[in-house]
Amino acid sequence: MTATANDASTFEAPGLDWRRQIRFSAIGALSCAFIALAGMPVGLDRRSIVYPVLSLGYLSLFWVPFVLASLAGSQVVLEGMGERERDTRDLAAGALVGLGSALGLVGLMILVKNFNLRDPLVNWSPQLLELLSFNRSTTLGMLLWVVLGTTLGLLGGAMHVVPAMVRAKILTVVLSVLIVSVLQTFLTDLLEGFRLEVFTDFIYYKRGGLEILGALLVAVLAIAIPLLVAGRIKGLRARVQKMPPDERSRVNLVLLGVGAALLLVLPFFLGKIANELLANVGLFVLLALGLNIVVGLAGILDLGYVAFFAVGGYTTAVLTSPNSPGFSPELPWPVALIVVVVLTGLVGLFIGAPVIRMRGDYLAIVTLGFGEIIRLLFLSDWLSGWFGGAQGITNIPGVDVGIGTVKGTDPRSVFLLVLVFCGIAIYVSWRLEHSRLGRAWMAIREDEDVAEAMGVNTTSTKLMAFVVGAVLASFSGAIFSAKVGSIFPTSFIMLVSIIILVVVIVGGMGNIAGVIVGAVVLIGVLGGPKQPGLLQELGQFKLLIYGALLVWMMLKRPEGLVPNVRRSRELHQEEFLQDAWLKGEIDEEDPS
Amino acid sequence: MPLLELRGINTHYGAVHILKDVDLAIFPGELVCLLGGNASGKSTTLKTLLGMVTPTTGDVVLDGEIVTHHSTSYRVERGVTMVPENRRLFKRLSVKENLELGAYLRTDRDGIANDLERVFEMFPRVKERLNQKSGTLSGGEQQMVAVGRALMSDPRVLLMDEPSMGLAPALVQTNFELIQQIHEEGVAIFIVEQNANMALSIADRGWVLQTGKVVLDDSAEALLANPELRASYLGESGSV
Numbered sequence: 001m002t003a004t005a006n007d008a009s010t011f012e013a014p015g016l017d018w019r020r021q022i023r024f025s026a027i028g029a030l031s032c033a034f035i036a037l038a039g040m041p042v043g044l045d046r047r048s049i050v051y052p053v054l055s056l057g058y059l060s061l062f063w064v065p066f067v068l069a070s071l072a073g074s075q076v077v078l079e080g081m082g083e084r085e086r087d088t089r090d091l092a093a094g095a096l097v098g099l100g101s102a103l104g105l106v107g108l109m110i111l112v113k114n115f116n117l118r119d120p121l122v123n124w125s126p127q128l129l130e131l132l133s134f135n136r137s138t139t140l141g142m143l144l145w146v147v148l149g150t151t152l153g154l155l156g157g158a159m160h161v162v163p164a165m166v167r168a169k170i171l172t173v174v175l176s177v178l179i180v181s182v183l184q185t186f187l188t189d190l191l192e193g194f195r196l197e198v199f200t201d202f203i204y205y206k207r208g209g210l211e212i213l214g215a216l217l218v219a220v221l222a223i224a225i226p227l228l229v230a231g232r233i234k235g236l237r238a239r240v241q242k243m244p245p246d247e248r249s250r251v252n253l254v255l256l257g258v259g260a261a262l263l264l265v266l267p268f269f270l271g272k273i274a275n276e277l278l279a280n281v282g283l284f285v286l287l288a289l290g291l292n293i294v295v296g297l298a299g300i301l302d303l304g305y306v307a308f309f310a311v312g313g314y315t316t317a318v319l320t321s322p323n324s325p326g327f328s329p330e331l332p333w334p335v336a337l338i339v340v341v342v343l344t345g346l347v348g349l350f351i352g353a354p355v356i357r358m359r360g361d362y363l364a365i366v367t368l369g370f371g372e373i374i375r376l377l378f379l380s381d382w383l384s385g386w387f388g389g390a391q392g393i394t395n396i397p398g399v400d401v402g403i404g405t406v407k408g409t410d411p412r413s414v415f416l417l418v419l420v421f422c423g424i425a426i427y428v429s430w431r432l433e434h435s436r437l438g439r440a441w442m443a444i445r446e447d448e449d450v451a452e453a454m455g456v457n458t459t460s461t462k463l464m465a466f467v468v469g470a471v472l473a474s475f476s477g478a479i480f481s482a483k484v485g486s487i488f489p490t491s492f493i494m495l496v497s498i499i500i501l502v503v504v505i506v507g508g509m510g511n512i513a514g515v516i517v518g519a520v521v522l523i524g525v526l527g528g529p530k531q532p533g534l535l536q537e538l539g540q541f542k543l544l545i546y547g548a549l550l551v552w553m554m555l556k557r558p559e560g561l562v563p564n565v566r567r568s569r570e571l572h573q574e575e576f577l578q579d580a581w582l583k584g585e586i587d588e589e590d591p592s
Numbered sequence: 593m594p595l596l597e598l599r600g601i602n603t604h605y606g607a608v609h610i611l612k613d614v615d616l617a618i619f620p621g622e623l624v625c626l627l628g629g630n631a632s633g634k635s636t637t638l639k640t641l642l643g644m645v646t647p648t649t650g651d652v653v654l655d656g657e658i659v660t661h662h663s664t665s666y667r668v669e670r671g672v673t674m675v676p677e678n679r680r681l682f683k684r685l686s687v688k689e690n691l692e693l694g695a696y697l698r699t700d701r702d703g704i705a706n707d708l709e710r711v712f713e714m715f716p717r718v719k720e721r722l723n724q725k726s727g728t729l730s731g732g733e734q735q736m737v738a739v740g741r742a743l744m745s746d747p748r749v750l751l752m753d754e755p756s757m758g759l760a761p762a763l764v765q766t767n768f769e770l771i772q773q774i775h776e777e778g779v780a781i782f783i784v785e786q787n788a789n790m791a792l793s794i795a796d797r798g799w800v801l802q803t804g805k806v807v808l809d810d811s812a813e814a815l816l817a818n819p820e821l822r823a824s825y826l827g828e829s830g831s832v
Contacts, residue, residue: 436696443693446682453642453676455668455697455745 021093024072025100031064032104039123041131047537048209049181065098065149069156072097086161098153102145176222181210186274193269267412275411280531282418283476285519288503289425290472296510298465299445301364304371308470310492311347312477315340317393317487326386333399340478341471348470356462371497379489392488399482408483421475429512495529502546506553508560517562595620596749601650610636612804618782623775625783625791628801634784638751642674643667669697671748678758679738683727690726694744711740732763749780756787792816
């Protein structure tokens with residue numbers, strides 16, 4: 001094997017795999033038909049991405065031929081073989097995949113026109129047909145789809161033909177336009193804070209989406225800015241890399257400080273909507289960080305995590321609200337928080353104690369049950385004298401912090417409060433991960449019996465994970481309670497647990513930065529179980545997208561969006577080693 | 593005085609009687625082995641010594657103290673450590689983290705650093721692989737890490753569960769040499785093995801366990817010479 005590494009041209013790389021292209025065409029056709037029947041094109045048509053040429057509805061179909069064609073064309077460079085020369089055949093392959101995807105839609109259009117299956121399939125509607133025909137005749141629509149699909153597929157295939165530099169530029173432009181368009185609410189809000197509405201007024205269409213000129217401007221900026229700044233950033237980075245370790249960590253510390261300061265100042269430049277959005281994201285960051293300790297570090301698959309969020313929320317409500325039906329001490333929030341933390345910790349122990357002896361699937365199912373039990377207890381008539389049953393508890397006061405009150409009507413203050421608690425949670429997670437306890441958690445995650453044989457007290461260590469996770473969730477619950485001002489059992493359905501878990505998995509299990517990114521992307525853009533995200537129109541498809549994302553992540557990127565160094569070492573060790581070996585790095589360390 | 597001792601141990605899993613009146617004693621600095629076929633109760637004996645299984649009757653005595661109802665961590669702290677069957681490293685953690693977990697209960701930083709050096713001296717390859725994920729090591733290297741991990745707890749007695757299982761034949765020999773090397777440093781070693789020939793060739797004494805009962809208890813030479821053992825037991829699985 002070693003001998004062939006250097007003369008890469010010994011073997012000819014395998015040619016284009018046409019079977020793969022055909023398989024992807026079929027996948028494309030099915031995906032397009034599925035998306036159309038799921039109602040995404042019609043449901044999302046209201047929201048423009050670039051007004052008036054591209055709506056989110058059409059985008060939900062357009063990406064399919066492009067992405068699938070480029071995926072179908074990607075090919076792993078085999079060890080000891082050169083990369084295959086890319087040529088027009090790749091373009092043809094891309095076009096084929098695109099055409100296949102389009103034919104899926106064409107087929108669907110024929111069926112929709114001639115049969116009525118509206119009874120089982122609610123989206124089998126004239127509106128769908130109209131939209132798919134681009135408001136013209138069906139035949140013209142089909143023709144257009146064939147052309148469009150083939151073109152998009154061709155472009156997707158072309159991604160492998162053009163030089164890497166061009167490909168990167170194209171992707172930057174496309175992504176920038178999309179991101180800027182998606183961030184409309186947020187950016188408008190932010191720029192208003194800086195009194196720069198002129199800019200957003202220029203690029204955005206009032207009812208959502210970029211104007212064409214705006215999109216062009218964004219595209220130009222997306223190309224120009226990296227050209228102007230990239231060199232300098234690279235230089236700076238190289239300089240920091242060359243510094244001695246202690247100086248480098250000092251630079252990192254300063255950067256961290258600047259970042260934190262910026263975050264603390266940010267809310268003051270944001271309007272209500274953006275602050276509200278970020279406050280929601282923050283609440284989920286708190287929850288996800290807590291669950292990350294339980295699932296990511298200790299490997300305990302807790303599917304009823306929402307229970308602790310609920311206990312935190314309800315305890316705060318009972319302790320602070322004058323309307324609390326049973327016991328109403330009307331404590332100030334900070335005092336209540338202490339009780340909340342203690343109580344939730346105890347609930348963590350209480351739920352954890354019986355659960356902790358179980359493993360794997362059984363544990364997951366039992367925690368799922370406990371999550372529901374807690375919600376049903378709050379809903380029950382039996383305890384409605386304490387928790388108000390379905391009526392919940394209302395009139396929960398805000399948080400009095402001396403200089404002002406944090407309450408839901410002032411999202412800025414909520415966001416600031418959430419930020420502070422996120423800071424605490426991040427610090428705690430980070431310290432724990434690198435502590436003796438953190439190592440014990442990871443040992444249990446890897447092999448519980450052996451961890452015990454090494455002297456780890458598995459019972460108390462696992463309970464600790466439960467308790468720490470519970471306390472972090474209770475922070476979130478306490479803030480949630482004060483923010484919303486009222487609390488009902490419906491806020492704590494099982495779906496919340498699942499969504500937090502998805503955030504953790506998508507972000508990257510066992511990885512603090514990943515979990516934060518996961519929360520920002522998923523909750524910020526798609527929205528939480530009840531909270532709308534940036535793309536409110538996606539609301540009804542949220543779960544579909546969550547599910548699809550989860551499946552894709554588990555298959556293709558199990559380490560999450562932001563891979564933890566350790567986790568990706570775990571999952572891609574072989575590839576890393578191979579890369580390093582090909583580059584000749586291994587030989588330096590390892591004489592064998 | 594024995595370092596670690598089982599006195600009249602009876603163990604049940606549910607209603608099933610697994611260990612029947614088992615007596616055995618490990619003296620400081622000794623190399624002893626427990627032989628037995630499948631389902632003879634070898635692993636249970638080992639788990640009983642370490643406290644992962646509590647016997648129905650009988651006592652586990654560590655250094656003169658009855659520890660039958662003390663936790664595993666209590667015993668690990670007092671110098672009992674196990675190298676588990678099939679090595680069972682924390683596969684997704686690095687070699688370094690595995691070694692650190694071996695010293696989980698220790699607080700003497702200097703001592704830990706010393707023992708780490710000792711492990712590196714014994715296994716230079718482990719030092720080379722320090723930051724590698726332990727699951728990607730070869731079988732032989734994994735065995736080194738597993739032994740190193742156990743040594744990190746600064747044991748007085750090392751319990752080894754089937755150390756030659758799953759190793760390439762060539763490595764089995766190296767492995768037993770390694771065990772002897774650790775033994776020479778004064779650590780008592782208790783080997784649980786199916787590979788009787790190899791184990792008896794390095795051990796001082798041995799026991800043979802059959803369906804939960806100690807049927808033979810003798811010196812290694814005597815056991816090797818025992819015609820009954822040779823016929824029934826070494827004949828099949830001792831021929832590796």
